[in-house]
Amino acid sequence: METPYTDHLSPEDFEHVYEPAEDSFLLLDALEKDLEYLDRLQPRLCVELGSGSGVIITALAKKLAGFSLCLATDINPKACNATRRTATRNGARLDSIRCSLADALRPRSVDVLLFNPPYVVTSDEELQTQQFDSHSESSTDRNLVFSWAGGQDGRRVTDILLKQLDDILSPRGVLYLLLLRENKPEEIIKYLEGLQFRAVKFMERRIPGEHLCILKVTRCSASS
Ligand SMILES: C[S@@+](CC[C@H](N)C(=O)[O-])C[C@H]1O[C@@H](n2cnc3c(N)ncnc32)[C@H](O)[C@@H]1O
Numbered sequence: 640m641e642t643p644y645t646d647h648l649s650p651e652d653f654e655h656v657y658e659p660a661e662d663s664f665l666l667l668d669a670l671e672k673d674l675e676y677l678d679r680l681q682p683r684l685c686v687e688l689g690s691g692s693g694v695i696i697t698a699l700a701k702k703l704a705g706f707s708l709c710l711a712t713d714i715n716p717k718a719c720n721a722t723r724r725t726a727t728r729n730g731a732r733l734d735s736i737r738c739s740l741a742d743a744l745r746p747r748s749v750d751v752l753l754f755n756p757p758y759v760v761t762s763d764e765e766l767q768t769q770q771f772d773s774h775s776e777s778s779t780d781r782n783l784v785f786s787w788a789g790g791q792d793g794r795r796v797t798d799i800l801l802k803q804l805d806d807i808l809s810p811r812g813v814l815y816l817l818l819l820r821e822n823k824p825e826e827i828i829k830y831l832e833g834l835q836f837r838a839v840k841f842m843e844r845r846i847p848g849e850h851l852c853i854l855k856v857t858r859c860s861a862s863s
Contacts, residue, residue: 640671643697643729648721655717657691657786661846666695666755666817669842669853673815674702680811682750686710688740688800691786693722693733695753700731707751709733712741715782740800741807750809755817756797761788763795793822801827804856805834814856815841824852835859 645659657663670677685703687696690711700709711722711733722735736743741752789795797816800807808814818824824840831838841855 640667640674640698640702642667643694643701643725643731645692645694645725647724647728648692652717652721655782656715656721657718657783659692659694661844661849662755662758662817662851663691663694665842665844665851665853666753666815667698669815669855670695670699670753672842673855677703677751680750680813682707684708684710684749684809685751685753686712686741686744686749687753688712689714689718689754689756689786690722690735691718691755693718693725693735695755696722696733697725697729697731699751699753700726700733701729704732710744711735712738712743714739715785717782718786740796740803744807746806747809747812749807750812752808752812752814754797754800754814756800757785757787757789758793758797758817758819758822759787759789760793760821761790763790789822793819797822797827801830804831804836808858810858811861812858814854816854816856818852818854820850820852824854827854831856
């Protein structure tokens, strides 16, 4: 899949919005690798949580143009705005909604769910401030911190999503989730198996200082 243009986003934008990095590109590569599967799935609704600059959902929206509705969410209003601009600049059709995770969506409606969460292990205090800020309409200097700060085990936001996953994914839905080794992917796989999901490490990449992987999650009841 082509990496969308981001030349409309300035260095000032990237002071508030997460700039695409190795983690973003790994998620893009995983989607590229699974395009045949996605073509067969013919998803009606694809959603990226925490879309940041919007490069990932824009790339997918272009690829699946014609048969999928694509949506992006982010708690950071500047990220929602950047996502809209990236989609427009690249000729992709999608909507961008400011909300936490999938809070604004109909239950069990999402066929393809993407999330590159704030995954870095930090103190939990970082996130308490995030909850306060996320109620404000304005963007703050701390938005960038909230794009990577993950609290204990780098899992605070991810764990909220995992608890809600059964209510978010459609019966044939699939989740592509980016994780760091420190997020304990094996523990997450076991947890999901207990909830009747099938989770596999779909792609892995070592970069200086980080060992990243993409978890692919489907319902056990879904045909593979
Ligand atoms: C690591 S960045 C990923 C950005 C983009 N998806 C990418 O891969 O380049 C994480 C994004 O999640 C957003 N985020 C953090 N907590 C969130 C939440 N509870 N609901 C929605 N978005 C959230 C941040 O604002 C940030 O844009």
